[in-house]
Amino acid sequence: MITKEQVLEAQNKWGNGVVKIGSLKESRIECEAYASEFLDIRYAFEAGTVLFKPTKCAFEQFRPTKPEALSYFIAGDDRACDEDKGFAIQPWTKVRFENTGFILEDHRAIAMGNYFFTDLNGDEAKVEYTFGYKLINDELKIDVHHSSFPFPNPEDVV
Template sequence: MYAYDNSEVLFKPTLASKKMFRGDLEGAVSYFVAGNDKYPEDNGFAIGPWADLEFENAGYIVEDNIGIVMGNKHLTQTNGNKVVANYTMGFKPNANGELQIVLHHSSLPYTPV
């Protein structure tokens, strides 16, 4: 899924604040499933109480061998609460032609003070 084995990956998870950039597979896995002492803030985003996920693309660019997309992702928790996060993702094919993620930035929408 992520291209850590054959490319540099730029990953900024939604809910990371202390170690907010994850430049290696270990950091990415920790964000999604937790359990790594190097990243004590991680609670395992992927194993959270999610019931549904929908992507709302604002736009995309495909140029040469890279595709970039941005928009909002709408997550619904098992209790019915809804969460919206903004995302930008970049994809590039590996040597086998399979698309892999080389850019993943996600953040919560701006809330004016």
């Protein structure tokens, strides 16, 4: 049975990886290499279908392939999707998870909640997420990634 602690560890590694990608943005070759390795280690692209719906996408909302996910994370001249700006090269200084709950099974886990991305000014961006994990060779890999901005407060909408 996958444990809550394993999921928390996977989340910590994911957040630290996003921060590291951003820290490498001035060295494009190193950034690309690390981001590609990050996707290989954290996501289950090699094992089958990955359902990836990142936050900041309006036209190409779903990214089922590694090249499309890489495009979302680091963009670049050869990006797979024109709208990508490089989410992970913002850069972020910290990522923290506030989990609402977990579903834990023998070879699959699901976590849902909010995660918060801290920018260079110390401001946090709140994003809602659902991650599905598959246990592959004793490592949790993401095969479902859905994130979105919270619905605006109706009182704030004009």
